[in-house]
Structures are given as structure tokens and as C-alpha cells.
Amino acid sequence: MKILMVCLGNICRSPLAEGVMRHLVEEQGLDWQIASAGTGDWHINEPADKRSIAIAKKHGYDISKQRARHFNADHFESFDKILVMDQQNQKDVLRQAEVVHHREKVMLFLPDELEVADPYFDDKLFEPVFLQIEARCREIIEEIRKESL
Ligand code: 4NP
Numbered sequence: 641m642k643i644l645m646v647c648l649g650n651i652c653r654s655p656l657a658e659g660v661m662r663h664l665v666e667e668q669g670l671d672w673q674i675a676s677a678g679t680g681d682w683h684i685n686e687p688a689d690k691r692s693i694a695i696a697k698k699h700g701y702d703i704s705k706q707r708a709r710h711f712n713a714d715h716f717e718s719f720d721k722i723l724v725m726d727q728q729n730q731k732d733v734l735r736q737a738e739v740v741h742h743r744e745k746v747m748l749f750l751p752d753e754l755e756v757a758d759p760y761f762d763d764k765l766f767e768p769v770f771l772q773i774e775a776r777c778r779e780i781i782e783e784i785r786k787e788s789l
Pocket of ligand 1: 650652759760
């Protein structure tokens with residue numbers, strides 16, 4: 641299973657989803673590939689936002705070595721699932737999908753049309769966003785494991 645986590649800047653939300661998911665799948669002995677990317681190109685090659693690195697560290701995850709990447713259409717072939725943090729990310733990714741098979745790989749990270757709030761301009765959001773991402777990563781692993789039974 642190859643999963644790409646996508647947000648806008650690839651420095652706050654999707655690096656958390658990448659790091660937490662990679663940690664959890666490794667813990668469970670799953671040979672999955674996890675990565676993240678941003679629909680915007682402002683932060684390419686930068687580490688995650690200091691606040692994301694700090695909240696991850698507080699909860700036992702090290703995301704300090706990850707570097708931001710820009711989403712591109714090649715990712716539709718290199719990943720099985722493309723999980724987007726909000727509806728704007730979903731629109732920006734789907735705009736680049738040319739075939740149904742690629743569109744079908746794109747899903748909101750949260751269920752029921754919910755979005756992961758962008759914490760970039762609000763320090764207080766990092767803790768709830770982290771907790772939401774961690775809980776959802778655990779659920780996604782269970783859902784995919786059931787799908788592949
Ligand atoms: P992210 O948050 O999409 O969760 O990484 C943002 C980070 C940077 C910017 C916007 C959102 N920005 O405008 O630079």
C-alpha cells in the first residue's frame with residue numbers, strides 16, 4: 641500500500657499525517673510506503689513547521705527529517721491512495737487528474753466530508769489537529785487492513 645498525504649503547504653498538516661502514519665505502520669510491521677506533498681510550492685525542501693515538529697515530538701513522533709514536496713500528476717501513478725486534508729486540496733488535486741482511475745484514488749483524510757482545519761495561522765489548533773490526525777491514522781490502517789482481507 642502506498643499512501644500520499646496532501647495539504648496546502650506540506651509543512652503543517654500532511655507532514656504530521658505522514659510521520660504518524662509511517663510510525664504506526666512500522667509499529668504494526670506493515671510494509672507500506674507513506675509520503676506527503678503540498679498543492680502549493682512555497683515550501684519545497686523545507687522542514688515541517690516548528691509547531692508541527694514540536695507537537696509531534698510531544699506525542700512521541702519524530703517528523704524533523706521530513707522535507708516538503710510539491711504535489712504533481714505523477715503522484716497519481718506512484719500512489720494507491722491520495723488523502724487530502726480539506727476540500728480545497730481535493731479540488732486542486734482533482735483538477736490535475738485526467739482519468740477516472742486517478743480521480744478514484746483521491747479521498748478526504750477524514751470521513752463524512754469533514755476537513756482537517758489549517759492550523760498555520762492559529763497556534764492553538766496544532767494540538768487538536770495532531771490528535772485528530774493520530775486517531776484517524778489508526779482508523780485508516782484498520783480500514784485498509786479489512787479491505788485487503
Ligand atoms: P498546511 O498549512 O497546508 O497544513 O501545510 C499551511 C502552511 C503554509 C501555508 C498555508 C497553509 N502558506 O500559505 O504558506
